[in-house]
Amino acid sequence: MEPLTPHCDHTSGCITCGDEAIAMKVLRIDRERGLALCANEAGERSSVETALVEPVEPGESLLVHAGTAIGRDSEERVVA
Amino acid sequence: MKYVEEFRDAELGQVLAGEILAAVDPERHYKLMEVCGGHTHSIYKYGVDDLLPDNVELVHGPGCPVCVIPMGRVDDGIAIARNEEVIFACFGDMLRVPGSERSLLEAKAEGADVRMVYSPLDALRLAKANPDREVVFFALGFETTAPSTALTMMRAKAEGVSNFSCMCNHVTIVPPLRALLDSPDLRLDGFIGPGHVSTVVGARPFEFIPADYGKPVVVAGFEPLDILQAVLMIIRQLGDGRREVENQYTRVVPYEGNLRALEVMAEVFELRPHFEWRGLGFISQSALRLSDAYADFDAELRFATPGVRVADPKACQCGEVLKGVIKPWECKVFGTACTPEHAIGTCMVSPEGACAAYYNYGRFARDRVVV
Numbered sequence: 066m067e068p069l070t071p072h073c074d075h076t077s078g079c080i081t082c083g084d085e086a087i088a089m090k091v092l093r094i095d096r097e098r099g100l101a102l103c104a105n106e107a108g109e110r111s112s113v114e115t116a117l118v119e120p121v122e123p124g125e126s127l128l129v130h131a132g133t134a135i136g137r138d139s140e141e142r143v144v145a
Numbered sequence: 146m147k148y149v150e151e152f153r154d155a156e157l158g159q160v161l162a163g164e165i166l167a168a169v170d171p172e173r174h175y176k177l178m179e180v181c182g183g184h185t186h187s188i189y190k191y192g193v194d195d196l197l198p199d200n201v202e203l204v205h206g207p208g209c210p211v212c213v214i215p216m217g218r219v220d221d222g223i224a225i226a227r228n229e230e231v232i233f234a235c236f237g238d239m240l241r242v243p244g245s246e247r248s249l250l251e252a253k254a255e256g257a258d259v260r261m262v263y264s265p266l267d268a269l270r271l272a273k274a275n276p277d278r279e280v281v282f283f284a285l286g287f288e289t290t291a292p293s294t295a296l297t298m299m300r301a302k303a304e305g306v307s308n309f310s311c312m313c314n315h316v317t318i319v320p321p322l323r324a325l326l327d328s329p330d331l332r333l334d335g336f337i338g339p340g341h342v343s344t345v346v347g348a349r350p351f352e353f354i355p356a357d358y359g360k361p362v363v364v365a366g367f368e369p370l371d372i373l374q375a376v377l378m379i380i381r382q383l384g385d386g387r388r389e390v391e392n393q394y395t396r397v398v399p400y401e402g403n404l405r406a407l408e409v410m411a412e413v414f415e416l417r418p419h420f421e422w423r424g425l426g427f428i429s430q431s432a433l434r435l436s437d438a439y440a441d442f443d444a445e446l447r448f449a450t451p452g453v454r455v456a457d458p459k460a461c462q463c464g465e466v467l468k469g470v471i472k473p474w475e476c477k478v479f480g481t482a483c484t485p486e487h488a489i490g491t492c493m494v495s496p497e498g499a500c501a502a503y504y505n506y507g508r509f510a511r512d513r514v515v516v
């Protein structure tokens with residue numbers, strides 16, 4: 066039985082949501098296939114398409130949406 | 146996570162709330178629209194609206210791609226999914242969206258092979274793992290998601306995965322915003338621009354809003370301090386008499402966007418002449434289809450679909466909610482006939498929908514207008 070609530074909720078970054086992407090850290094790179102093994106805040110790993118943000122290096126933080134890195138998460142702090 | 150906690154700092158939030166209070170004109174009412182469903186959720190998850198003065202009102206825009214999919218498209222998807230050879234892959238939110246007679250989840254219960262995927266690439270993997278089946282990916286989303294579909298279609302073509310195709314429902318953000326701004330019953334003072342759509346398209350496409358309609362736009366991130374700071378920036382623009390596009394989310398959004406993403410989208414997609422939006426009607430050049438170069442991978446050309454337009458349920462006021470004309474709790478069926486478990490309208494189905502956000506975070510009782 067499928068759960069009634071969709072799997073992708075706002076806490077983990079909804080897949081289809083208009084807009085939300087999540088920050089993931091690059092662990093390992095497969096340059097040949099254009100993929101990188103990345104981990105999210107909770108340590109969950111998945112392979113991510115990196116064609117749109119190449120070149121990437123291990124340790125970098127990427128903004129990932131629907132399995133694809135669409136940008137980088139830089140480290141500028143909020144200014145009140 | 147580093148650089149996340151800082152953007153949820155309660156003390157800094159109070160400081161920003163104080164600055165907003167000092168910046169507003171007490172004689173004036175401010176009505177600001179957050180375009181994106183992700184913002185709607187952050188606002189209610191963190192209680193951002195409770196920190197705002199009474200005369201600053203946030204209204205929710207059309208920025209949830211699941212919410213704006215019309216029932217006829219769901220019916221078309223189900224028609225494809227019911228082909229015996231088809232594995233129909235889609236994102237989780239889409240499964241429960243009601244078509245005219247059933248949802249994809251109900252079609253699955255009746256025997257259709259419908260599977261949830263987390264990315265278009267997962268759907269392509271399904272196709273490679275099942276060479277004797279036809280795998281159809283139901284693509285939807287704004288420009289945030291479209292590049293991911295585009296890259297997957299390029300991979301499918303390069304690798305010759307001929308049993309893979311895509312039913313494309315990708316939509317674009319600017320045409321519905323223009324349609325909203327042209328709507329005579331809409332009164333807005335400014336826009337909180339979508340953060341991650343702008344990662345792809347940049348902030349430049351929103352320049353028409355101050356230029357043609359005289360309204361400020363601030364592209365914002367999704368943490369509570371991001372949203373508060375964006376509200377402050379809009380109110381300061383209004384107070385200073387400035388009307389421009391500002392980028393609050395500079396740590397992620399380049400003003401020009403991700404040029405490589407725009408290139409792959411331009412190769413794989415072309416604009417549809419028009420597309421129906423739930424509650425907003427037909428909007429010209431507001432959605433994408435596969436380009437001629439990728440026609441072999443177009444599920445709508447590969448499979449027969451009814452292609453019938455289905456009117457929204459009469460009781461459902463998703464259209465007014467999406468336009469920001471009414472608040473979710475002002476809808477006649479909100480929280481009674483329409484709940485996340487038994488949704489009538491799409492705004493209740495998707496966790497990003499404005500109605501689901503209100504329902505889940507207990508806002509439904511507040512200031513309810515009896516109609």
